[in-house]
Every structure is written in C-alpha cells, then in structure tokens.
Amino acid sequence: MAKRSYEMDMCHGPLTGKLLLFALPVMLSGVLQLLFNAADIVVVGRFAGSQALAAVGSNGPLINLIVNVFIGVSIGTNVLVARHYGAGEHEEVHKTVHTSILTSIIFGIILIFVGFILARPLLEMMGTPEDVIDLAEVYLRIFFVGMPVNMLYNFGSAVLRAVGDTRRPLYFLIFAGIINVLLNLFFVIVLHMGVAGVALATIISQAISAVLVVLCLMRSDGCIKLQLRKLRIYKKKLLQMVRIGLPAGMQGAVFSISNVLIQSTVNSFGSVAMAGNAAAGNIEGFIYIAMNSFYQTSLSFTSQNAGAGDYKRVKKVLGLCLVMVTVTGLALGSLALFFGHPLLGIYSSDNAVIEYGILRMSYICICYFLCGLMDVTVGSLRGLGCSITPMIISLTGACAFRVLWIFTVFQWNPSLSTLYISYPVSWAITAAAQIICFIVVMRRTMRRQAANAVQL
Secondary structure, eight states: OOOOOOOOOOSSSOSHHHHHHHHHHHHHHHHHHHHHHHHHHHHHHHHTOHHHHHHHHTTHHHHHHHHHHHHHHHHHHHHHHHHHHHTTOHHHHHHHHHHHHHHHHHHHHHHHHHHHHHHHHHHHHTTOOHHHHHHHHHHHHHHHHTHHHHHHHHHHHHHHHHTTOOHHHHHHHHHHHHHHHHHHHIIIIISOOTHHHHHHHHHHHHHHHHHHHHHHHHTOOGGGOOOGGGOOOOHHHHHHHHHHHHHHHHHHHHHHHHHHHHHHHHHTTOHHHHHHHHHHHHHHHHHHHHHHHHHHHHHHHHHHHHHTTOHHHHHHHHHHHHHHHHHHHHHHHHHHHHTHHHHHHHHOOOHHHHHHHHHHHHHHTTTTHHHHHHHHHHHHHHHTTOOHHHHHHHIIIIIIHHHHHHHTHHHHSOSHHHHHTHHHHHHHHHHHHHHHHHHHHHHHHHHHHHHHHHHO
C-alpha cells in the first residue's frame, strides 16, 4: 500500500480549490492555538478572578514584543524551503530544514533568559497596576521557560507548510489542545495554582505539539526529512533566512511596541477596562487568525511559484487571496459583533467588563478585513523575496501612525473610543500602500524575467 502524501503541488492545476485546501487547516490550527489562550483566560476569569484575568490577558502584546523577532525568522524558513522546493533544489531544502531546526532551539534558549530578565521591568514600563503586576510576572516567567518548544513547533510547522502540508500540524494541535484544556482545569480548579497553572498547562501542551512535529519531520520521505545527527547551521542558509525573516520579525516587534503603548494607555483606565479589552482582543484574535491563514497561503504559494518562475500564477494567487480574506474578515467580524454580549460573557460575568469589551469590538470587528488585505499583500511580497520594503511601509503606516495618534489626537480627546479608532484608520492606509508596492515589485520582476529570457 502506497504511503499517503500530505504535500501539495502548488505550481500546477486550478488554484481556488488548492488555496482553500491549504488555508482551512492553517485557519483551524490557528484557532486551536488561540483556544489555548482562550482556555487560559476563561479558566482564570471564572475561577481566579478579574485580576488574574487581567494579568494573563494583558500579557499578549508584551509576549509578542519579545518573541516576534525570533518567530519572524521562521517566515524566512517557509519562503526558502518553498522556493527551493518549487525549483526542484532538494539539497538546498535539506540544508534549510536542518539549519532551521537547530536555529529554533538556540533562539528558544536565548528567549528563556530574555523573558526572565525583562519580565518585571517591561511590566512596570507598561504601567501595569499594582494589583495585577505580581501575577503577570509569574505568568510571564513560566511562559518563557517553554520558549524552546514554542520555537521548535513554529519552525517545524513552517517547513511543513512550505511543501503544502497543513493538515498534520492541525492534527497535532487538536491533541495538544485537548491536553491544554484538561490541564488548565486540573491546575486551576483542583490544585488552585491560578495564573501559574495556566502558564504551566500552556507550555506542556506546546511541548507535546513540538515533539509531534519533530517526529513528523524525522519520519518524512524526501528532502524535508529531519536527521538529528545532521543538524548544523549552514551559514548561507541562515543568512538567507535572516534576510527574509528578520524584517518580518522586526515589523512584528515594532507592531508590538505600538500595541504595548496602546495597552499601557488602556491600563490607565483601570483593571476592569483591562479585563474587557483583553476579552475583546481574544475574540478578535479568532477573526485575525482566520484571515492570517490567507497570509500563510499567499506566502507559501507565492514562494513556490516564484521558485518555479511562474509570475502570472503569483498574481492570480494574490488576487484570489485578497477576495477570500475580505469575505472571511467581513463575515466573521459581523458575527463577532452581533454576538458580542454572549461571547464576552464567556470570559467574565462582570457587566462592566462586558461593556468595555463591546466598546472595543464596535470599532474593530467590522473593519478588520482591512488588516487582512494588508497582511495578504505582505505575504506575497515576502514570497517574492521582498521583505524590507513592506516592513518599512507597515512600520510607517501602522506603527508610527498609531504612536503619533496617541500623542496627538488621543491627547485632545483621551477616551477609549479615540484610542480604538486608530486601528482601522491605520489598516486602510497601510493596505493601500502595500498593494501599490506589490504592483511596482511585480512590474520590475516581470521586466527582469523578460530581459533574462532575451539574453538566453
């Protein structure tokens, strides 16, 4: 009996069905990852109080700030593996895989120390209230102990996505997610461990999913097969990964700085506003992760087709992904806002917390598709190997704009409504600029391809 193949031919055949077949498991995987966090927030909100809820929920921007630079390099892994795979360069794929896995372990170890050293100072810089900061510090310190397995899972999954395998990472997360929920309930309700319990449950579940991904790569056939004795850093591959992925990581980190600044501003309204903001942000995260699956899709499909030299197909990929992400964002955003009160009620029974959450969702949910348009276009640009320019556009159009907004418009009218409206305005500006950038890059690439064909 032939061994089942989970890989996908992204360079030939009809696109629409393949894009959806790729995106849906990525979407479900992302939802499961968010359910890890949702389980944390729901359990502590229900069984450990609003202070514990604020401590866990408000750490998201801070965790992203520290982690995003390192996670960004995994995007370089995805692009390189997909490009070499599309070009049929199997030895280059082998080198990239082994460099990536070893790099992820090194990054994870570094992050343990970074998290331990910076946890308290960064929480203080954010203006975390006194009744929350100790709990938040405990959660952060335990969370960062799990960074090696977190990095290992992300880099390993990037390899699998690059060859079209988005189903097995989904299966692994289903199993790990069930374990996470069960451990949350056990540690918090039975052992009364509070925020320490949910942090410990998270890293145990991440360790399980990381081990499963590594075993998957070790048992794979062909060029993505992982052989532990062959782990090493290939300097050229590492530099290429960093060149593509570091700008993405830097963009994510600076985005997180702007989000940390916004979180700090939210903190000034008190722990109840923090709890409402955290609950609403968690619900919105499900919309974002659904849209982000099309970013991952555009990244992998563009990389493989660019490797194969089929730039007309690259343009089709972007067009279809833009349509899909718009429909997804509008549909899910509308549903989330319509069912806002019962959804927020899952996180907290405090009416004040729910009203603060509804306020945030009313400004963000309907317009969230603009963020999806921005991200999908960035995915195509990175798949083409253009990473610095979209980073600059995003940092200027979103991050710098939001910071400027806080120090100007918000100062004139210091309300949460004024704060939240900066999100859709910045998304619209940045999405338009990224689409223009893609058009310019594609024209240059097509001219270069035509010139090379004439020389041959």
